[in-house]
Amino acid sequence: MPQVRIIAKNFMDMVAALPAMKLDKLYENAFICEAILRSLPPLAKKYVLQMLCIEVPVTAKSMEEWVLPDGVSKHRVAIDRLIQLRIFTETVDRKRETTYTLNPIFQTNLKKLLLYGVVLPREPMPSNVTVRLPSSEDLEAFALEQWECFLLQLINSSQIERPSNISSSMMKIFQRGLLSQRDKEAPRLTESGFQFLLMDTNAQLWYIIREYISNSEERGVDSADLISFLLELSFHVTGEAYNINTLTEVQKNTIKDLADLGLVKLQQGRKDSWFIPSRLATNLSVSLTDSSSRKQGFVVVETNFRLYAYSTSKLHCEILRLFSRVEYQLPNLIVGAITKESLYSAFENGITADQIISFLQQNAHPRVAERVPSVPENVTDQIRLWETDLNRVEMTPAYHYDGFPSRDLFEGASDFARGYNALLWEDPEDSKKMSLVVKAENHVHMREYFSRQRQ
């Protein structure tokens, strides 16, 4: 089964892809050092800590002695990652001995972090200036609402009642890859689009932010600056107000976009205006690592293929509509049915049965989530069966050969193809017509074979 995965958590690849100059500049910010350290694999983290106070190069050989024979592959992965991110510098000296040193800027910054801590470039504003700060629940609700509104707009622009301020060109960029637009048809969710909807909020957020960053150069913003600002933002305290005037002009523009995504809330006071980071913003650096938080589920699937979703969210309804027939919509409940027709249309859109099942399982209502399995077996089996119904035909690119001058040549050719395990079909022996079908990838071999025979 071909699977196109959205790689949502490859923050490090992105950082590693930055040119060396920019990377070194990034490490001048202690917050980035911290965020990057946290996103490393466990073994790599340990090596960095171990090397922190070592000023001299450490030979690769002595480093290999740190690990057990079982861990050699993990060791290699860790070292490669560290070199890729330019945290370790590899040097080979005259005696052909490989040594590693810790990036001095990174090292100094980490030491500073450990000993003194670092101070944010801006302090929270005193509470007598910021009078009506939202409570943490309000802020959470605001962030969620904003994010859902954004997602809904992303997948279905027509449904939206209160469009956010995100420019349509920006929206187009986010939609790229998630939606496929055919001529004169409503845009459809692609396979990766569906996968996107299945991801948890942190992963979704990271995907969007990644698009935002990779697009930054077009808007004339330096991507390294943007990364460092976003990471810095994630170390601000949730619910505290920070003066907007402490930001640079570029950052001010960025923060407006982030407010539309629900990462920060902007408020205007009598004299100053300030931004309040929400949980989404402070989770930014968390979402870089594999750990992610889990949302509470809401879907109950019964053995009779009916589906009850306790949700008020329009987004959830849209997602369910992708693979089920929604029958009623009550204020807090969506009732639907999984039917053959609804699933067929989902499969047509490139959504796989496994994705649907894992969506149902991951979002199972707490009441049924305890049960094993959380989705009735007959339903999951039937979903898979319906999918395999569609996959009866397997396509293999192939070449068809016929018009052989002699039976010998034909049989020789078919034996030759069989030798490559490339023979897909040949005429039965009693038939007069001599033709065979061979995998396209072996066409070159066949041609060589025929030209050899002709000589």
Add this chain to the structure above:
Amino acid sequence: MASAPSKLYADDVSLLMVLLDTNPFFWSSSSLPFSMFLSHVLTFLNSILLLNQLNQVVVIATGYNSCSYIYDSSTSTNQGSDNGRMPARCVNLLQKLEEFVIKDEQLIKEGLREGIASSLLSGSLSMALCYIQRVFRSGPLHPQPRILCLQGSSDGPEQYVAIMNAIFSAQRSMVPIDSCYMGSSNSAFLQQASYITGGVYLKPQQPNGLFQYLSTVFATDLHSRAFLQLPKSLGVDFRASCFCHKKTIDMGYICSVCLSIFCKHHKKCSTCGSVFGQAQSDVNSTSNKKRKTPET
């Protein structure tokens, strides 16, 4: 299930319980001053919290007469985004530590204990295990707990039973006890604790470089330990203390019912009350298979 729910905790998230020895009798005679020791430890704690935003550190002070929680990273004020407030974190810890030491000192004056100056390790071990149990019961998702004993003072044989009980309950709940022993000779209790629970016992050769020892050996999360060469214990002192006089003994008498250890022959077990046989030969004839007579 094939599609496991997204993991809240990665493999390397750890809960580190640090048992800090504050015994004034030891630190007044130690080559490494207590202030230096503290600065090494504080830096180490900072680095643990730096490694992963979900890591949690709890510090328990082991005093001469008492022990107490002095720091918990999950309840400290700037939790969630422990940003650039490292000084605040340290100040918090040091203040609590000072209060604890003063209180501990007052207790000494009240009940003047004579003899060996050992710390109340059994107490702090039990507190750490209680905390870990609470974490275990909080739900299926919790960080991987481990205990790190930073001990300086010598073993108190009178705590033998309590410490062994703590060690075995740690073993049962699969909590490794790491120990870093700062004293002059090896600590038999800690050697046994680390050996039984699968932790690491280390006696730093150069106490001045304590941070390097701590970060190299004890910062390793349980997941990575499977791949790394860590110090192995060479020769663990398995000697037990007797229950009657609290002396460390090589050979002794064991109650066949409750396995209590005595240095001398008693008529009756002081722990479970079972009456022992009179002479060696009688015991052997009645149930030779079951009993292990210590003097053979």
